[in-house]
């Protein structure tokens with residue numbers, strides 16, 4: 001009898017990293033995973049189920065129930081696969097250069113946007129001196145629950161935070177050059193650019209400036225750059241107490257939840273990245289720095305700075321060296337740039 005695995009046709013597709021679903025999720029969501037059980041589907045295919053709790057055991061918030069296919073490959077030999085391995089043959093695909101997009105049949109794929117995104121990424125790779133980037137698989141889904149299901153999780157609680165709004169979200173699995181994104185993700189080169197930078201520099205963690213570069217050239221949250229920068233301008237004007245010369249990424253919060261640089265105004269010693277529910281101002285600040293560099297020396301200067309900034313703390317020195325702005329003038333310089341240009 002034909003096994004369930006055989007019906008999926010291409011055994012190559014099953015050779016995928018188990019870590020694609022499990023460990024990236026654990027890293028990403030944190031928490032504790034508990035075993036539920038194993039179900040036998042047929043002679044070769046089993047399904048293992050677990051559930052993941054955040055803040056276990058204090059809150060017991062269930063963040064996901066996961067299903068992992070377990071395939072019997074020989075007598076007493078079993079292998080884990082990701083759910084994606086089994087579902088991928090049912091997706092449509094579109095390849096452009098070294099990027100292949102995959103999406104469910106009912107997904108409204110925007111081919112023009114995908115071509116444009118590839119052009120941006122390919123041009124950036126060339127500017128980085130990377131002639132033949134590693135192939136990228138770019139997965140698109142209608143919403144986050146669908147995206148979770150393709151990783152073996154049954155539901156994404158994020159789809160139920162607001163009424164009827166799909167929250168755009170993307171995640172890059174850097175170890176295997178795969179991107180997952182909700183609707184519209186084919187218009188963003190952001191995550192692909194992270195792969196290019198990682199491949200070229202061998203860097204494991206991206207400094208915040210890299211987020212600015214990927215957001216400036218490759219897009220961020222599906223909003224046009226002008227909208228993001230206008231929001232940043234408004235936020236900076238409403239928050240004159242924030243000093244970007246002290247920290248470009250994070251600050252304390254006061255009793256009213258406002259960001260404060262001065263620790264004597266802080267409600268606690270905890271620090272938070274600049275942002276609120278709708279806007280990531282820490283990224284937008286870096287987009288402004290990126291644009292300042294782009295205007296001064298084009299993409300070549302941006303890449304030079306990108307290669308030198310390995311840790312966030314180094315950024316002030318690099319800005320001083322290449323943009324001629326001392327740390328004590330940084331707060332004024334960024335505010336003026338954003339106000340004059342947006």
Ligand SMILES: [Zn+2]
Nearest residue numbers: 190194211214
């Ligand atoms: Zn990013």
